[in-house]
Amino acid sequence: MNFRLVANALRASRAAPAPVSLRSAPSLLAFAAQRRAMSSAHHQETFESFTARYVSFFQSVEDLFELQRGLNNCFAHDLVPAPAVIEAALHAARRVDDYSTAVRIFEGIKEKVESKKQYEAYLEELNGVREELGVNTKEELYPST
Numbered sequence: 001m002n003f004r005l006v007a008n009a010l011r012a013s014r015a016a017p018a019p020v021s022l023r024s025a026p027s028l029l030a031f032a033a034q035r036r037a038m039s040s041a042h043h044q045e046t047f048e049s050f051t052a053r054y055v056s057f058f059q060s061v062e063d064l065f066e067l068q069r070g071l072n073n074c075f076a077h078d079l080v081p082a083p084a085v086i087e088a089a090l091h092a093a094r095r096v097d098d099y100s101t102a103v104r105i106f107e108g109i110k111e112k113v114e115s116k117k118q119y120e121a122y123l124e125e126l127n128g129v130r131e132e133l134g135v136n137t138k139e140e141l142y143p144s145t
Helices: 002-013 025-039 047-059 064-076 083-095 099-112 116-125 127-133
Strands: none
Touching: 047 064, 047 083, 064 083, 064 099, 083 099, 083 116, 083 127, 099 116, 116 127
């Protein structure tokens, strides 16, 4: 019988919420304004600090999980990482002995850039590192695709 009392009490507590009164509307507007002000308090990171942060991150990577997490975070931003970041990521991929991730870094660049010309500029800029580490692009590995 006790369970019926509890069930009835729970049903009553799930009743429709009370309508918002006009008296509480100014406080809701104040709350919304405060919330907006708090959300804009974050500083904008400059491209140089972004580059420095990810170069140092990739230089300290010790395992594949960290490398892939860093790449996901880096490529999630609305910008194309600088060649210095890509170079550090390539060195990290070879340091943790994961060739496929090194190849996929170039696939990520190809997706992030706006044109084929920009992708070719990245490849040209990073050609020395690619030769040093022995990293090919997907196009070099599979010419028919």
